[in-house]
Amino acid sequence: ELADDxxxxxxxxxxxxxxxxxxxxxxxxxxxxxxxxxxPRLGLPSLHMQDAAQGFRTMAPQTVGQVTSxxxxxxxxxxxxxxxxxxxxxxxxxxFRAKGANVLLGPSVNVHRVPLGGRNAEYLSGEEPALGAAxxxxxxxGVQGEKVVSVVKHFxxxxxELHRDWQDSHAEARVAWELYYPPFAATVEAGVGSLMCAYxxxxxxxACGSSVLLEDxxxxxxxxxxxxxxx
Numbered sequence: 001e002l003a004d005d006x007x008x009x010x011x012x013x014x015x016x017x018x019x020x021x022x023x024x025x026x027x028x029x030x031x032x033x034x035x036x037x038x039x040p041r042l043g044l045p046s047l048h049m050q051d052a053a054q055g056f057r058t059m060a061p062q063t064v065g066q067v068t069s070x071x072x073x074x075x076x077x078x079x080x081x082x083x084x085x086x087x088x089x090x091x092x093x094x095x096f097r098a099k100g101a102n103v104l105l106g107p108s109v110n111v112h113r114v115p116l117g118g119r120n121a122e123y124l125s126g127e128e129p130a131l132g133a134a135x136x137x138x139x140x141x142g143v144q145g146e147k148v149v150s151v152v153k154h155f156x157x158x159x160x161e162l163h164r165d166w167q168d169s170h171a172e173a174r175v176a177w178e179l180y181y182p183p184f185a186a187t188v189e190a191g192v193g194s195l196m197c198a199y200x201x202x203x204x205x206x207a208c209g210s211s212v213l214l215e216d217x218x219x220x221x222x223x224x225x226x227x228x229x230x231x
Contacts, residue, residue: 012039031060032101045102049151052106053122056095068095073107073124077131082138085124089142089150096148103149105196109136109183110158118161125183132183137190144193152187153196154231156180156213160200168201181217188222196229 015037031050038046051057056067068091076088089107096104108122111129124139125132136152143150157169157180171180184195195218197208207213208230218224 008039008042012041015039016044031063031099033057033059033105047103047149048101049103049105050096050099050101052092052096052104053108055092056099056101063099067099072121074121074126076139077124077126077135080131082134085135086138086142089139090146091142093143093146093148093150097146101148103151103194104143105151105153106143107136107139107150107187108153109187110154110156111180111183113157113159117159129179129182133186136183137186140187140190140192144191149193150187151194151196151229152184152192154198154207155184155195155218155228156198156207157202158198158200158207164199166201168204170203176217181222184218185222188218188224192224193226194229195224195226196231199231 016039019034019036021032021035032048033051034049036047036049038044054072055070056063058064058067070088070092076085079085092106093104096102107124108119109125109132110123111125111132112120112123112127114120117123123132124135140150140152156176157171158164159169160167187195197214200207202210202213205212208228214228218228
């Protein structure tokens with residue numbers, strides 16, 4: 001039990017359950033897409049999260065021209081090279097750490113289903129779940145080897161940007177496990193720290209509110225022990 005002067009206060013607890021930093025007017029003071037403020041008095045660090053599709057996302061004027069522009073994840077996927085994927089993740093994470101971010105919002109691993117999907121270039125797997133599984137596992141290993149948390153996304157069946165908030169992806173369990181889940185399952189096996197649920201609906205339920213996806217499939221069957229964050 002903590003001594004009285006080390007007990008966490010209610011206002012300190014509030015810091016751990018709310019995010020700051022997304023709104024444009026906050027960006028000059030905060031270069032990250034979102035932060036969960038820690039409790040310095042107790043040695044609890046803040047989580048500083050940043051997008052990572054092709055490098056550290058430039059959202060504040062001060063960061064323009066100060067980041068590396070990496071190849072897209074689809075270009076990385078086209079190499080079929082797991083060692084390169086691990087090096088990519090490691091190099092990206094080192095830059096994130098240098099800029100104070102300790103949570104990297106990537107990789108995106110959804111298997112392509114819609115040829116004109118608006119974010120296909122961000123998705124490491126391309127059209128092949130086995131390839132995605134091998135590369136995503138290596139990418140996560142590279143990122144987390146640099147003491148930066150990797151957040152694999154978007155779980156699950158996030159196949160298009162058009163009407164993404166309410167479009168409904170339907171897939172039977174066998175189809176999901178054999179075609180769409182392997183890259184996610186591989187990152188869980190690799191010890192990924194976090195997973196981001198998707199905007200879209202899956203079989204009639206929003207992904208972020210689906211007990212089938214988040215409890216049955218992710219927690220129970222895949223054995224995921226990290227935290228789930230919304231998009």
